[in-house]
Amino acid sequence: GQSLEQPSEVTAVEGAIVQINCTYQTSGFYGLSWYQQHDGGAPTFLSYNALDGLEETGRFSSFLSRSDSYGYLLLQELQMKDSASYFCATGASNTGKLIFGQGTTLQVKP
Amino acid sequence: DVKVTQSSRYLVKRTGEKVFLECVQDMDHENMFWYRQDPGLGLRLIYFSYDVKMKEKGDIPEGYSVSREKKERFSLILESASTNQTSMYLCASSPGTGRQYFGPGTRLTVL
Numbered sequence: 001g002q003s004l005e006q007p008s009e010v011t012a013v014e015g016a017i018v019q020i021n022c023t024y025q026t027s028g029f030y031g032l033s034w035y036q037q038h039d040g041g042a043p044t045f046l047s048y049n050a051l052d053g054l055e056e057t058g059r060f061s062s063f064l065s066r067s068d069s070y071g072y073l074l075l076q077e078l079q080m081k082d083s084a085s086y087f088c089a090t091g092a093s094n095t096g097k098l099i100f101g102q103g104t105t106l107q108v109k110p
Numbered sequence: 111d112v113k114v115t116q117s118s119r120y121l122v123k124r125t126g127e128k129v130f131l132e133c134v135q136d137m138d139h140e141n142m143f144w145y146r147q148d149p150g151l152g153l154r155l156i157y158f159s160y161d162v163k164m165k166e167k168g169d170i171p172e173g174y175s176v177s178r179e180k181k182e183r184f185s186l187i188l189e190s191a192s193t194n195q196t197s198m199y200l201c202a203s204s205p206g207t208g209r210q211y212f213g214p215g216t217r218l219t220v221l
Contacts, residue, residue: 031208042200042212043153050208087153089208095160096141096204100153 002026004101006088011107012078020073020104022088030091032064032071033098038084046073046086075106083108113137114213116201122219129188131216133201139211141204142184144168144176146197147215153200159184191220 004024012018022032031050035043049055049064049071061074075082085105089098117132135142143158145168155168157176165176173195177185184203188195196219202210 033208033210035210042215043210045209045211048208091208094206095158096139096206096208096210097143097155097158098208098210102152 002090002092002099004088004090004099006086006101006104008102009105009107011109013109014078014080016078017074017076018078018106020075020086020088020106022071022073022101024069024071024088024090024101026069026090026092026099028092029066030094032062033089033091034060034062034073035087035089035100036084037087037103043087078108080108080110082106114201114203114211116199116213116216118216119214120217120219122221123188123191124221125192127188127191127220129191129218129220131186131188131199131201131218133184133186133203133213134182135184135203135211136182137203137205137211138181139203139205140181141206142178143202143204143210144174144184144186145200145202146170147200148197156186191218193220196220 006022034046037043047062064071085103089100144156145153159178175187199216201213204210
């Protein structure tokens, strides 16, 4: 089977850096993705790592280590608008089908 | 920009009604998905389609069916709505690279 584990909640202050970890178990691996979802909104794609290493997109970075079945999302210079749920997801096939983690609720405090 | 639209943001139906949820994408993606999202249960895949007229069951297909007659359109059908199908329904499309693009969602209430 396939499963992903991530913390259920993380709290940080505005301007800080926060890391959200994700470990996965999959029978096949087609990359690790991250999604952001604000309350009442739909998930939006943030990043995708197919290979080991760090991918940076503005204030957000995502890391993957396939040998450790582990990845993380790094959010820098936190802003209040970053308060949201963050989901990691692994590809289950080349059809774009994803298995999602349960999500991490990030609360950014002033 | 990829655009995925869903036919309704909010929908209220009665138990036993047949319900159609429509999803349209404008990026010529092969793959489309239907999820439901409930508090504490995350995103659960109902059905997906990787080509016109092709479909595969997801994790929770019971009580649902789908239709994909055209590449851009993927419909979710609740044959006989029940109260336990009250949920947020999310449609997504994907080019197949770990990226999925979601519609705004339909919040369905079954009374």
